[in-house]
Amino acid sequence: MKIKKSIPLIDQHDKNFMYGGKFGGNFIPETLKKPIDDLTKLFEKLRKDKKFLKERDYYFKSYIGVPTPFIKLENLTSHLGGAQIYAKVVSEANGGAHKIYNATVHCLIAKKAGKKFIVGDTGAGYAGKMLSMAAKKFGLKCKIFMGAKDIKRQRPNVQAMKKNGAIIVPVTTGSQTLVDAVSECMRYWVSNCDTTHMCVGSTVGPNIFIKICAWSTAQISRELFKQVKEEFGEIPKKMKLLNCVGGGSSAMGFWNEFMDTDAEFIGIEAGGPKSSKLHAAPLTNGSKIGILHGAAQYVIQDKEGQIGSTDSISAGLDYPGISPLHCFLKDTHRARYTSVYDEDALKAYQLVSKLENISPSLEPSHAFYEAIRLAPKLKSSEIIIVNSCGDSLKDKDIIKQKLGSYIR
């Protein structure tokens, strides 16, 4: 299994849409074959269409507000000693997280497909919030599927969705988190695929959704590539790009343009509470390949193939599977993956918020903890860049409850 140079990673699949012959594919009910074929054809056309690209770039600039800042975390760097720590502050994008790229592109595609309704899943509520925002902007009616447990723990984003006029459908089956929200959303699409466009909130699901999502978030590394060159005059030889991974959409976007460089990729999964055996880290903990939401991937499951329970303080990472693209990156050794416990993510949130002008949400706080762990062991000539892909504001309730107070 090998990654090919100068071909976008999303296009390195075989005729069955599998990466490395093992990951991804389209394990879908017959009813979805045609809508997915149609969407695949439409997307292939649009991504080559200069007019569409211009439109995308226009909205990315005027609506999302790209480029997002690339800043040095001077205080954190001197506090830790060792590697130079930088952050790509993607949380400065409109709406406060990377999910806006995928949401915007999906709405543009839905318009081209002549669809008036759009549905999506959400865990942390960001994907849902952004989709509801973009839907409002582009005049689409929007429905968001969200686990009942997540509705409780991500209140600010739920309020935002309501404000944007989206209908929130609480999902009360199974664990009542992201995994069930995605299932319920796919079931809804099976019943309404003739009138409705579906947006999968991360680089998971049937192949075309992985492609659209990674293609959209790639904006992050397109601008970061330039910013890094401006800052250092070149792409540094010893540079680590740290990103949290749940479904893996922000990491894919953060790494994409650096695929053929020497940059080291480190993905940080959710290790769950220290005292619990449950986690959301299928790559770190050696989960076996299975089928989840239409794609083959490493997934937390039992021997028989029933999808396993997960636990994480961060709703956005609380997912038993992982993008087939990350499985591919892991098996080709292009990226390495590790996990961080809930408690340590909280510590990282606290330290970064105290020392710096940014306040990462619990998802990127997992990646910041890894940076804090690594930096002191590295030379000052080495660079660490963390994707700060979400803002802590949405986690205010959880943080207050766990730490007693909230700072930002």
Add this chain to the structure above:
Amino acid sequence: MKSKIAIAFKNCKKEKRTALITYTVAGDNTKSNSLKILNAISKHADILELGFPHNTPIADGGQIQGSSHRALRNGIKLNDIFNIVKKFKVYNPNKPLIMMGYFNLIYQSGENKFLKNCKASGVDGLIVVDLPYPENKNFAKKCKKKSIDFIQLLSPTTSNDRMKKIIKDSHNMIYYISMLSTTGGKLKVSPKKILQNYNKIKRINRKKNIVIGFGITNKTIASLKKADGLVVGSQLCKTITNSLKKRLNTAKVLDKMVYNLRKKII
């Protein structure tokens, strides 16, 4: 040896009636109860579908999810399911039984081992909801080698070209999904329209046995009885849910219900 599924359709055609196909979930609500249900309804049904439950189903509605959830909560495993089939076949050796479920369970068990277990327990056919054509070609071939019918699915979104290819590679039975819906949805397309689509499929190959499923209940079944076969699933699962609530004997209730369904189509 001729496929028991093919024989069942042949017998129904002789009697000039549609085949009645039921779907229940293995282990709902217990292993022994689901076997009792199979034994009871097999008196009136021509073919039995037995679901092997998965906890992340992407094409099932609330009723079948409920049944699957009950079965899994009671600890049902694949081996138990094969045992249920084996026990059922001791008393009903000629009644065709089709196992239906999601691919991950087959994938984890290994395709070959899964098929070996199917064969050993007497499974006659397989429906895999999330393994569409052409991805299922290889597995379907393996099924055929073991004389197990792999049942292809067609839906209102299936294009003509695709239909022809799927039908060409199909075995003794094809399942037509009546409408865009998960299982158990309300019939939102007129029976006339469904039969029009059904006839379109029949015209491609008259010899194939086409059954219609999704949205079929005691209220809608009579209107579709021109089809080769009709599948009732969610309504049975719903009836199990209700009879458990009322603490009734589920096998008896289902026995009566399937008897009544059959009366509506002869």
